[in-house]
Amino acid sequence: MTDRHEVARALTTKFDHFSVEFVERVAVLRIDRPDKLNAIAPVFWSQLRGLIGEFEQDEEVRAVVITGAGDVAFSAGGDLAAFGEDAGIRERRDYMIDAMKGFAAVENASLPIIAAVNGWALGGGCELTMACDFVIASETAQFGMPEAGVGLVPGFGILRAPSIIGRQWTKYMVFANVRIDAGQAFTLGMVQKVVPQEELLTSALDIAARVTEQAPLALSVGKEVIGRGVDSGEFSHAVDALTVLFSTHDLVEGVTAFAERRAPRFEGR
Template identity: 55%
Template sequence: MTTENSAERSVGQIKIVAHDAVTLLQIDRVEKHNALTAAFWGDLRRVLDELCVDQRTRAIVLTGAGDKAFCAGGDIAGFATLTTLESKRAYQIDAMNGFAALETCPLPVIAAVNGLALGGGCELTLACDVVLASDHAVFGMPEAALGLVPGYGVLRGPHVIGRQMTKLMVMSGERLDAQQALQAGLVQRVVPHEQLLPTALELAHRVASNPSLALAVGKGLINRGIDRAEFDYSVEALTVLQASAETSERVQSFIDRKRR
């Protein structure tokens, strides 16, 4: 692994560190377990667009800051600020477009899951091409407790971990540890926590050594069966759920518990 010509910058809550042909994207909001603000999705698309045209980046590693969380999902407190049906729908569209940008990015994207990957964090791993996990990692889609479902996870989960495992995780909030995630097919390799990032960067450099056109074409062919038309249905279903009285009550209850 090489780390020459390293450079660091940030776009919103995304820290960007260049390692020659590999770019590390770090979700950097440690105090909130790297929970995602509404602005994250637009920032992610913008960063991916930049990396795709900069002619230097040939592979991406996505990880979380700190030792506890890859990403704890969407910032629940932010949901309470979405007061109209239009704002709720706009948020869902923005998030789905963010997942789609990661999924369809011509650059290979390797997730290095360093802790909790819950809700939108777990869904981000479903959008990546390869997932490496620390032996401390935990995966879950607990949105049902708030009266919601993971809009992207219900679409991609069946392709990655199967329909029944997706149902178990979505309906019960069942969490998978790193080894269970490996057995389910959500994770491709589990490594000791302290070796996670070096292993992910090493793999990314190995991937980046291959011709970029071959990587982009191969990724596109593997993903060719993915139906983007499903996104519209998911957006409308999530908008209706988010606008329901029960969901509003559960979201507010969650926020109140966190404030105590």
Template identity: 40%
Template sequence: MLRLGSVNYDVRGKIAILTLDEPEKLNALTAGIRAGIREGLQRADKDDGIRVSIITGAGGKAFCAGADIGTFDFDPEKARAFFIDAMEVLSAPERALKPVIAAVNGIAYGGGFELAIASDFILAAESARFAVPEIKLGLLPGFAIVRLQDIVGRAKAKEMSMLGDPVNAADASRLGIVSRVVPDERLLSDAIAFAERIASQPRLAVQMAKSFYNRGLGGDETRHAIDGFPFLLTHADAREGINAFLEKRAPRFENG
């Protein structure tokens, strides 16, 4: 097993398993986890012996809790640089040449949810929960704002983004977010079994199928999201929402 940033990289036959490993932070998208995701998927793509990657979270409570909010910087230029880096990481499963499976244990909120939906398939433990809760910070999701409506429909995407309420695994399956729901104790074994089935198919045909279905992704709409995020971060509501979160209190928004 290799340690890439804060991600454990393990190879089981033709499968690469990337385990986000900062459970004390609920596997939030720290610099170490972002670096590990990027490096791990690049390593899998370059390894001719690897056919499929799995991303999961350590600790059982969280797949990934999203952004490391304590590190946010309100300076617009720094915020834009952070968001460019974050969008590159969140879209990495989409851009990977080989299929990526998100094995979601526990919460997948914000950037964690976005990392999951950027993957080709999501297998969810029965305890999994999904949300884009950025609205509670006076913000909006970045990657999900340009992908979610294609998965759940425009009205449901608006509801999830405007309310920020979590969706359980069963409802996520009904909405088409999740490919299948499995018992918690079988999550990784079922994900590996699913990955092995994909790995047994013709390599080039599988990679071309991913490429064809993902055609057109990653265009102007992602650049609009990158430009919009720093603007929201400069608003008083965002400052209040983030400060309230860090201080563990209810936010008092200007219009609330």
């Protein structure tokens, strides 16, 4: 019989942006950069796709729970310092395509994927919860898409959020850079259950265990039908729009202001 602890250690070594453990038939995937508030570096997306592929090939895995290491953040979003100042438009476009493929991998995975949000879910972290099949949140969770504050928009978020929370709430969160708490997210349909922080993982695992008791082929077919039409081609216009934003003066100013901890001075160019 396969030693599940050894498998988890091997996956954690291979995909070092994450830590992995197995609880019965559930794979628990932690974004494991607590010192950076689990911020997303460019390597995140390829590693996420790689892990999902590993789980799909593992006959003992029937569901996946994604959470963040520590108690503060699920993920605070993109790690701006990790992108580098020398990246050109082509590199930034490639990154956006890579990220969109990551979201698509979560949406299109044959396995049910549950987000257990243990704190801040901002930017790409918030978008990742929207790609998951459903979301369990701690009472401390906060959701936000603050990209416009540095000169961008949440590419996947503006595609998916309207179907989850509606067009106007999407605009409110993106245009006004408004965060919402777990209770508001539950009311809007972003979150399916809110629990105390100390009960989050237990609650997520209990629900995941219920998922593993269902017929796996039926769930796979159901997920495919519910998400029919989701493919990387759908993201092309978002990638094009974001590529343009990556070339603006306002983006440079936004990222610089973020690093210098001051208010940005946007010029609309």
